[in-house]
Amino acid sequence: MNKILVVDDEVNITLTIKEVLEDYGFDVIVINDALKVLNVLNTEDIDVIILDILMPVKNGIEILKEVVSQFPMVPVIIISGHGTISMTVECIKNGAFDFIEKPISIEKLISTVKNALRFRQLEIEKYKMWKEYKLVGESDVIKSILDTISKVADNDSTVLITGENGVGKEVVARLIHYKSSRRNGQFVAINCAAIPETLLESELFGYERGAFTGAISSKKGKIELADKGTLFLDEIGDLPISLQPKLLRVLQEKVVQRLGSNKDISVDIRLVCSTNKDLKQMVKDGTFREDLFYRINVVPLHIPPLRSRKEDIVAISNYYLNEFSKSYGKKVLSFSEEVLKVFVNYHWPGNVRELKNIVERLVIMCQGDVVKMEDLKKYVPEIFGDKDILDINLSLPYKEAKIEFEKFYFKKMLDKANKSISKLSEITQLDRTYLYRKLESLGIEVEE
Numbered sequence: 001m002n003k004i005l006v007v008d009d010e011v012n013i014t015l016t017i018k019e020v021l022e023d024y025g026f027d028v029i030v031i032n033d034a035l036k037v038l039n040v041l042n043t044e045d046i047d048v049i050i051l052d053i054l055m056p057v058k059n060g061i062e063i064l065k066e067v068v069s070q071f072p073m074v075p076v077i078i079i080s081g082h083g084t085i086s087m088t089v090e091c092i093k094n095g096a097f098d099f100i101e102k103p104i105s106i107e108k109l110i111s112t113v114k115n116a117l118r119f120r121q122l123e124i125e126k127y128k129m130w131k132e133y134k135l136v137g138e139s140d141v142i143k144s145i146l147d148t149i150s151k152v153a154d155n156d157s158t159v160l161i162t163g164e165n166g167v168g169k170e171v172v173a174r175l176i177h178y179k180s181s182r183r184n185g186q187f188v189a190i191n192c193a194a195i196p197e198t199l200l201e202s203e204l205f206g207y208e209r210g211a212f213t214g215a216i217s218s219k220k221g222k223i224e225l226a227d228k229g230t231l232f233l234d235e236i237g238d239l240p241i242s243l244q245p246k247l248l249r250v251l252q253e254k255v256v257q258r259l260g261s262n263k264d265i266s267v268d269i270r271l272v273c274s275t276n277k278d279l280k281q282m283v284k285d286g287t288f289r290e291d292l293f294y295r296i297n298v299v300p301l302h303i304p305p306l307r308s309r310k311e312d313i314v315a316i317s318n319y320y321l322n323e324f325s326k327s328y329g330k331k332v333l334s335f336s337e338e339v340l341k342v343f344v345n346y347h348w349p350g351n352v353r354e355l356k357n358i359v360e361r362l363v364i365m366c367q368g369d370v371v372k373m374e375d376l377k378k379y380v381p382e383i384f385g386d387k388d389i390l391d392i393n394l395s396l397p398y399k400e401a402k403i404e405f406e407k408f409y410f411k412k413m414l415d416k417a418n419k420s421i422s423k424l425s426e427i428t429q430l431d432r433t434y435l436y437r438k439l440e441s442l443g444i445e446v447e448e
Contacts, residue, residue: 211260
């Protein structure tokens with residue numbers, strides 16, 4: 001049940017409003033002392049405030065400023081029997097949701113309260129999104145990326161986000177959407193690498209009933225669903241060459257055709273793409289259309305891997321430690337200096353995604369309030385997996401050190417290839433016959 005706080009120094013008015021709101025199913029708290037507003041907000045989960053503007057001791061504008069500052073997601077409806085245009089403007093400028101003149105119309109009151117509740121829900125959802133999709137870091141690179149997001153968010157330019165898996169490409173795409181004027185439209189994401197080519201076309205463009213076997217009804221595609229919003233094509237480098245001209249037509253003509261139809265459907269979308277591939281090289285190789293590349297590469301935005309911006313590692317670690325501690329009801333307060341040193345020196349092949357998952361695991365498993373080295377060794381042993389390369393004796397002559405390194409290298413690659421010489425050949429780009437001889441010379445046994 002939604003809880004409404006009614007604040008007015010006139011007792012009769014608060015009681016009347018309380019009775020009306022309760023008849024409509026709201027839970028209502030009334031106070032006649034303006035000085036108690038913040039106390040109530042600190043102890044009760046209030047959804048909407050109805051606030052009189054003219055009160056003794058402290059007027060409504062002062063209270064409004066305090067509420068907006070300390071409880072920004074609680075909408076405030078101002079009521080007054082002495083309303084003027086200038087007063088209304090002042091209230092709205094200071095963050096009031098709406099202004100209602102006395103005597104209060106019941107219809108107007110209920111309508112405004114319902115609108116305020118919808119607004120609050122949107123603000124809560126937006127806050128959740130911002131918490132989930134937050135770009136954390138202290139490096140100049142992150143600051144530059146955030147600056148670029150702010151500059152491009154409010155126009156419809158196409159953005160191409162590049163970077164390794166796990167660096168946060170979708171996070172950046174969502175931030176662009178939520179900071180833009182399209183934030184109230186849908187953010188529609190599709191991973192071009194995760195869907196077979198035979199299904200990807202229908203997922204993107206939609207289809208009409210009977211377009212193919214199994215199409216028992218019409219269905220909108222992702223492009224249509226993103227109308228008035230943002231379409232995020234993740235891993236666009238995996239978009240089949242056969243679909244690339246169709247996407248280009250959507251971007252150029254702002255229309256889409258469903259499978260099984262010749263009818264053009266107008267769409268208003270903002271396109272954001274991402275890839276971990278070298279699209280320029282793909283253009284040279286003939287696997288990605290040059291005209292499409294230039295159409296999507298209006299604003300290029302590269303996110304470097306975590307290992308090249310080590311100054312962000314501690315900030316990201318502490319951020320997720322705090323978030324997961326709250327989520328799981330744990331009191332894990334910090335990492336030891338030794339643990340943070342390991343984090344900073346680790347190469348993070350999975351980037352931020354890997355760091356986030358490891359921090360979550362440690363919060364779940366750790367019993368104390370500080371994550372210590374023994375916790376890391378016990379619960380995240382893989383982070384120490386490559387430390388044996390450091391054990392190679394650097395005082396050895398070059399030829400002996402080279403042999404030691406080759407042993408280390410081929411053992412690791414063989415594990416990665418699941419002991420398969422064929423896969424090892426693909427990974428190392430070395431001939432299988434050569435590999436048999438090399439492994440035998442190094443004393444490494446293998447079963448094909």
